[in-house]
Amino acid sequence: MSLAAPPADAAQPIDDPAAIRGADPALLGAALRASRQRTLARLASYERALAPTGMTVPYSPEVNPPLWEMGHLAWFQEYWIARNPDCHRGIDAPIDAPRMPSLREDADRHYDSSRVEHTARWRLPLADHAATRDFLDRTLDRTLDIMAAWRPSADPLHAPPYFAWLALMHEDMHGEAAVYMANKLSIPLDAGRPRAREDGDAEGGVMAAVEIPAGRCEIGSRAGACAFDNELPRQHVELAAFVIDAAPVSNAAFLAFVEAGGYEQRHCWTAAGWEWRQRHSAGWPRFWRRNGPAWEQRWFGAWEPIVAQAPVCNVTAHEADAWCRWAGRRLPDEREWECAARSHGSRAGRGAGHAFAWGDVWEWTATEFAGYPGFRAYPYREYAEVFFGKGYRVLRGGSWATQAHVASATFRNWDLPQRRQIFAGLRLAWDLD
Ligand code: AVJ
Numbered sequence: 361m362s363l364a365a366p367p368a369d370a371a372q373p374i375d376d377p378a379a380i381r382g383a384d385p386a387l388l389g390a391a392l393r394a395s396r397q398r399t400l401a402r403l404a405s406y407e408r409a410l411a412p413t414g415m416t417v418p419y420s421p422e423v424n425p426p427l428w429e430m431g432h433l434a435w436f437q438e439y440w441i442a443r444n445p446d447c448h449r450g451i452d453a454p455i456d457a458p459r460m461p462s463l464r465e466d467a468d469r470h471y472d473s474s475r476v477e478h479t480a481r482w483r484l485p486l487a488d489h490a491a492t493r494d495f496l497d498r499t500l501d502r503t504l505d506i507m508a509a510w511r512p513s514a515d516p517l518h519a520p521p522y523f524a525w526l527a528l529m530h531e532d533m534h535g536e537a538a539v540y541m542a543n544k545l546s547i548p549l550d551a552g553r554p555r556a557r558e559d560g561d562a563e564g565g566v567m568a569a570v571e572i573p574a575g576r577c578e579i580g581s582r583a584g585a586c587a588f589d590n591e592l593p594r595q596h597v598e599l600a601a602f603v604i605d606a607a608p609v610s611n612a613a614f615l616a617f618v619e620a621g622g623y624e625q626r627h628c629w630t631a632a633g634w635e636w637r638q639r640h641s642a643g644w645p646r647f648w649r650r651n652g653p654a655w656e657q658r659w660f661g662a663w664e665p666i667v668a669q670a671p672v673c674n675v676t677a678h679e680a681d682a683w684c685r686w687a688g689r690r691l692p693d694e695r696e697w698e699c700a701a702r703s704h705g706s707r708a709g710r711g712a713g714h715a716f717a718w719g720d721v722w723e724w725t726a727t728e729f730a731g732y733p734g735f736r737a738y739p740y741r742e743y744a745e746v747f748f749g750k751g752y753r754v755l756r757g758g759s760w761a762t763q764a765h766v767a768s769a770t771f772r773n774w775d776l777p778q779r780r781q782i783f784a785g786l787r788l789a790w791d792l793d
């Protein structure tokens with residue numbers, strides 16, 4: 361290991377998705393601790409806002425009960441690490457080995473997301489705040505003990521404690537969920553905002569686009585290291601020439617569509633999109649409102665002026681599709697997005713100066729979520745496969761609320777096209793002819 365100080369702008373290994381995917385037990389232990397600090401800080405904000413109502417929130421398909429989320433984090437980590445008899449085998453562990461008992465007798469009954477369906481989570485006799493905290497603390501202690509005692513196998517490819525990485529990614533994905541749920545529920549939270557682009561024009565258009573010539577492109581993750589099953593197998597794809605914008609669509613550019621009456625023009629919308637728009641009487645994005653001549657956006661309960669050069673956020677895939685039709689463009693498919701991000705992008709350099717800037721909002725793509733050719737579910741069967749072929753759309757990139765070590769050019773996120781609680785926007789692509 362080099363002891364030279366890294367340049368000031370270089371990502372630390374703990375923040376670097378590639379480094380964390382090959383991390384040793386010490387770094388993963390430190391990362392799990394740091395993520396837990398963030399989890400607990402958010403929990404404290406929820407406590408302040410929701411204690412008067414006993415930590416309950418109204419039912420919505422877009423959120424989970426906060427204490428269920430917390431118990432689920434503890435359950436997940438314990439299930440894959442302390443309770444997993446084959447944890448030490450990392451990526452070679454068999455999937456179905458019976459688990460050792462949990463610290464909580466109700467753990468599998470209450471917190472296993474594949475056994476407890478979404479509406480049932482509101483009806484469970486859940487542990488209270490103190491007991492849930494205790495479950496979080498004690499399961500993390502056991503994980504950290506296992507990391508401290510970890511003996512890497514002789515084969516360096518099999519050395520990484522895969523399940524510690526998986527639990528880390530899981531905690532951070534739920535960490536972002538805690539942020540978007542707080543935004544939806546108007547819970548004040550010390551969180552950021554998508555960053556405004558510095559090199560857009562006055563209307564919010566961006567000056568440059570990236571031209572990708574026809575050819576072969578590699579997508580997906582390397583087998584053998586820590587990766588999600590849905591990123592495998594790595595493969596070559598043939599793409600026709602296309603152009604993709606250098607940045608996501610801005611609020612100003614989206615507003616032009618709103619003010620041109622785009623939400624009233626049937627021809628801008630797909631059939632499913634128009635049905636959605638009618639059902640919700642939507643006239644603009646969910647968290648916007650008009651205030652005299654100005655437009656405002658609600659962030660964590662506070663109304664703020666819309667930032668023209670910031671990317672539009674919290675739109676559905678239906679709205680993204682409609683904006684594209686109106687603009688005479690299309691959404692990229694996910695392979696185009698990954699190809700552009702790999703060859704021209706960098707999340708660390710998001711904002712000005714990069715040919716392909718990403719990482720401030722998730723970006724809807726045109727792709728329906730499915731396995732790559734040759735997909736094999738492993739090891740967390742309920743992570744991705746159960747969502748294939750059910751109308752979920754792929755999102756790429758990451759938002760300002762995505763923990764740095766989660767967001768990589770290969771990472772695939774997904775949600776239903778009508779969802780708008782997540783920090784999702786869009787980017788335009790078009791064919792080159
Ligand atoms: C990858 C964000 C779509 O929230 O359903 C958390 C992440 N999976 N626990 C989701 C996840 C299981 C997943 N997304």
Ligand code: FE
Binds near residue numbers: 432436473530534
């Ligand atoms: Fe989960």
